[in-house]
Amino acid sequence: xxxxxxAADILGVTPAAxxxxxxxxxxxxxxxxxxxxxxxxxxxAIIDAETADVVTLARIAGxxxxxxxxxxxxxxxxLVAFVTDGAHVADRLFETRTLQPV
Numbered sequence: 001x002x003x004x005x006x007a008a009d010i011l012g013v014t015p016a017a018x019x020x021x022x023x024x025x026x027x028x029x030x031x032x033x034x035x036x037x038x039x040x041x042x043x044x045a046i047i048d049a050e051t052a053d054v055v056t057l058a059r060i061a062g063x064x065x066x067x068x069x070x071x072x073x074x075x076x077x078x079l080v081a082f083v084t085d086g087a088h089v090a091d092r093l094f095e096t097r098t099l100q101p102v
Contacts, residue, residue, distance in 0.1 A: 002050050003083070050075060
């Protein structure tokens with residue numbers, strides 16, 4: 001996952017420091033705001049970093065355009081929840097949406 005390194009780079013901290021803050025209950029969004037960063041910019045940077053590789057791999061694997069678009073929408077929803085509310089909330093999307101393995 002590129003979310004941690006991407007967010008850490010924007011915040012100017014190490015990935016380990018970011019993971020420690022997240023373990024304390026902070027969110028990437030709350031940390032972005034505390035550091036004077038735009039949380040929407042942070043979210044979009046993380047989505048961009050994650051989505052490019054996923055779409056490329058899905059194309060290589062032979063998924064059709066509709067399946068790739070659906071997965072990209074769900075990945076975006078997951079990442080928005082991850083940034084805004086934390087992994088525990090985002091993981092619930094994985095358990096209840098079609099991101100679930102078949």
